[in-house]
Amino acid sequence: MPKILADITPLKESPAFRRLWLGNGLSSIGTQLTVVAVSLEVYQLTGSTLSVGMLGLFALVPLVIAGLYGGAIADAHDRRTVALASSLVLWLVRICIALQAWLGLANVGLLYALIAVQSAAAGVNGSARSAIVPRLARPELLPSANALSMIVMGLGTTIGPLLAGILVSTIGYGWTYTVDVLTFTASLWALFKLPPLPPLPRAGGVQRAGFASVLEGFAFLGSRKNVRMTFLTDMCAMVFALPRALLPAIGAVWLGGGEQTAGILLASIAAGSFLGALFSGPLGGVRRQGLAVVWSITLWGAAIVALGGSVLAGGQTSDGGTSPWIIGAVAALVVAGVADTISSVFRSTILQSATPDHLRGRLQGIFVVVVTGGPRLGDVFSGSMGQWRGAGWAAVIGGLLCIVAVWSLAFWQRGFLRYDGRHPKP
Numbered sequence: 001m002p003k004i005l006a007d008i009t010p011l012k013e014s015p016a017f018r019r020l021w022l023g024n025g026l027s028s029i030g031t032q033l034t035v036v037a038v039s040l041e042v043y044q045l046t047g048s049t050l051s052v053g054m055l056g057l058f059a060l061v062p063l064v065i066a067g068l069y070g071g072a073i074a075d076a077h078d079r080r081t082v083a084l085a086s087s088l089v090l091w092l093v094r095i096c097i098a099l100q101a102w103l104g105l106a107n108v109g110l111l112y113a114l115i116a117v118q119s120a121a122a123g124v125n126g127s128a129r130s131a132i133v134p135r136l137a138r139p140e141l142l143p144s145a146n147a148l149s150m151i152v153m154g155l156g157t158t159i160g161p162l163l164a165g166i167l168v169s170t171i172g173y174g175w176t177y178t179v180d181v182l183t184f185t186a187s188l189w190a191l192f193k194l195p196p197l198p199p200l201p202r203a204g205g206v207q208r209a210g211f212a213s214v215l216e217g218f219a220f221l222g223s224r225k226n227v228r229m230t231f232l233t234d235m236c237a238m239v240f241a242l243p244r245a246l247l248p249a250i251g252a253v254w255l256g257g258g259e260q261t262a263g264i265l266l267a268s269i270a271a272g273s274f275l276g277a278l279f280s281g282p283l284g285g286v287r288r289q290g291l292a293v294v295w296s297i298t299l300w301g302a303a304i305v306a307l308g309g310s311v312l313a314g315g316q317t318s319d320g321g322t323s324p325w326i327i328g329a330v331a332a333l334v335v336a337g338v339a340d341t342i343s344s345v346f347r348s349t350i351l352q353s354a355t356p357d358h359l360r361g362r363l364q365g366i367f368v369v370v371v372t373g374g375p376r377l378g379d380v381f382s383g384s385m386g387q388w389r390g391a392g393w394a395a396v397i398g399g400l401l402c403i404v405a406v407w408s409l410a411f412w413q414r415g416f417l418r419y420d421g422r423h424p425k426p
Contacts, residue, residue: 067369
């Protein structure tokens with residue numbers, strides 16, 4: 001059984017990684033509390049789903065800009081200092097969000113502004129934190145460390161939204177946001193206890209953060225096939241086969257049950273991601289990590305095809321009942337979540353181990369842009385495809401396109417299939 005469960009060696013060997021992991025776990029739950037609670041508060045104040053959707057726009061633009069520039073900052077300065085400073089900003093923003101609720105300001109514009117500042121700080125913080133991990137764990141333990149990170153992320157995305165609904169309805173917005181402030185304090189403590197992490201010495205010295213530094217990161221990505229493939233393969237899954245925009249229609253029209261069914265389907269992906277991370281023990285022994293990425297994304301695409309098949313088999317419901325084919329849809333999305341975890345573990349490992357330390361912050365910044373922008377493009381693709389062909393066929397077509405696209409990339413860059421984790425080459 002220990003060989004099947006997640007390898008906790010990084011937690012045993014590195015007290016610094018252990019503290020960072022625990023802090024990230026608590027802050028992940030708190031972050032999801034606030035994400036859901038802010039959406040609920042904006043809807044309560046406006047009664048408009050468009051106003052809720054605008055939160056994504058106010059969050060996306062600062063996150064993209066700050067993610068790119070934040071990676072350059074993380075490469076030019078002590079990463080502990082960068083992560084701690086951006087975390088302090090995040091902590092202060094959380095306090096302000098809680099205060100506006102306690103004071104009853106009921107100002108949607110203020111919430112938009114606070115979310116924008118929070119997203120900008122999160123872009124810098126995410127780039128720095130991810131670049132820190134390879135300095136805290138041995139290279140051969142990076143798959144295990146990334147799998148452990150996926151566990152706390154999965155817990156956050158599963159427990160956080162559930163708690164948000166309960167807390168908002170029972171103790172109100174002020175206390176809900178205050179819980180987030182308290183949990184994020186643990187993350188601050190974990191960062192404060194880290195050792196100094198200045199840039200490692202290299203020929204030419206440390207490059208200053210700036211536009212030229214950001215361009216250097218893109219230049220490295222453009223000339224390193226294996227690192228570039230970690231981004232391109234993820235785009236295959238997120239652009240063509242992300243079913244998020246289809247779930248409301250699947251729940252309301254095809255499988256029945258409405259919002260409750262859509263919520264169950266969304267939670268199924270998170271549950272699969274958690275299970276994949278929890279039983280990630282064998283991943284540490286995988287050497288052909290590029291091949292593992294391609295096959296896991298293939299499994300993701302196949303699972304989305306199965307989701308579409310369940311929707312088509314279940315048919316449209318007119319009596320408000322729930323189709324028994326929801327079981328097949330849930331099973332397909334659990335498998336998709338497992339596949340996503342495996343892909344994420346190895347893509348992160350390749351990115352961290354094959355990228356020189358002085359560029360890790362910038363590459364993580366680009367990673368933030370990809371994992372943020374890809375799903376948005378996926379929502380547009382699946383939403384328009386669903387409008388044209390229906391939710392079931394949209395999932396089938398998207399899943400098949402994902403499989404074709406990822407194997408086309410694999411045959412184009414065959415060296416990625418031979419990538420060996422023991423000898424990382426960018």
